[in-house]
Amino acid sequence: MALNHVLRNHAFLHGLPEAHLAQLASLATEVTFEENELILVEGERSRAFYLLAAGSVAIELRTPRITVCVQVLGPDQAFGWSALLDHQDTLFQVRARELTIALRLDGARLAEACHSDPTLGAEFLRRTLRVVAGRVKATEVKFAEMCGVRLAD
Numbered sequence: 001m002a003l004n005h006v007l008r009n010h011a012f013l014h015g016l017p018e019a020h021l022a023q024l025a026s027l028a029t030e031v032t033f034e035e036n037e038l039i040l041v042e043g044e045r046s047r048a049f050y051l052l053a054a055g056s057v058a059i060e061l062r063t064p065r066i067t068v069c070v071q072v073l074g075p076d077q078a079f080g081w082s083a084l085l086d087h088q089d090t091l092f093q094v095r096a097r098e099l100t101i102a103l104r105l106d107g108a109r110l111a112e113a114c115h116s117d118p119t120l121g122a123e124f125l126r127r128t129l130r131v132v133a134g135r136v137k138a139t140e141v142k143f144a145e146m147c148g149v150r151l152a153d
Helices: 002-010 019-023 107-116 116-147
Strands: 028-033 038-040 048-054 058-061 067-071 091-095 100-106
Touching: 002 019, 002 028, 002 048, 002 100, 019 107, 019 116, 028 048, 048 107, 058 116, 067 116, 100 107, 107 116
Parallel strands: none
Antiparallel strands: 028 100, 038 091, 048 100, 058 067, 058 091
């Protein structure tokens, strides 16, 4: 899978200037996860931001007694937003649901790129906030579902 092709066509990055895509390409590594492989473990230090290229992952909320799938993500979606925050532990567990290919962006280097290029930083963080908002909404829906409440669409 060609790294530049994936970046150029990924929905999360759609519309970014070529210079920003080139900058992100220098931070990206293609990674593959096997079915059921844990990618992020809740409570561990966040170190990477991921752009899904193929396959799917489950975003899970884990307690000592139960693990609940909050959201399923597929190609063109992103996860690992806590890697952009200084010394932030991962809030959700992420598990591959099938053979999954993603681009892994090193969190520390990505945060530095966002700080050194305010235009890239503002745009990347705006897009990341959409991911966070989606995660909050998915958690709200799952919690309501577990309580037997149907939320209005």
